Amino acid sequence: MAKAQIKVMDNGSFKVSGDVELIDMDGNVFETKPVFSLCRCGQSQKMPFCDASHKGKFASCVRAEKVLDEEEK
Numbered sequence: 279m280a281k282a283q284i285k286v287m288d289n290g291s292f293k294v295s296g297d298v299e300l301i302d303m304d305g306n307v308f309e310t311k312p313v314f315s316l317c318r319c320g321q322s323q324k325m326p327f328c329d330a331s332h333k334g335k336f337a338s339c340v341r342a343e344k345v346l347d348e349e350e351k
């Protein structure tokens with residue numbers, strides 16, 4: 279399976295893909311699809327998953343700092 283990846287979506291969720299297991303504080307495993315979205319707006323009725331409640335109500339566009347290659351330095 280592919281390496282796990284978490285993508286920070288503009289104005290929305292964390293999109294998770296790859297070989298990852300989502301567990302609660304007691305170690306119980308959530309049933310997930312190969313690609314799923316986690317809520318980061320706090321408004322979902324299906325926590326910890328995104329249910330699209332964020333649409334039009336949540337604004338956050340974040341970018342990682344660009345890491346320069348040795349050639350770009």
Ligand code: FES
Binds near residue numbers: 292319322327332333
């Ligand atoms: S990020 Fe989608 S419902 Fe919270």
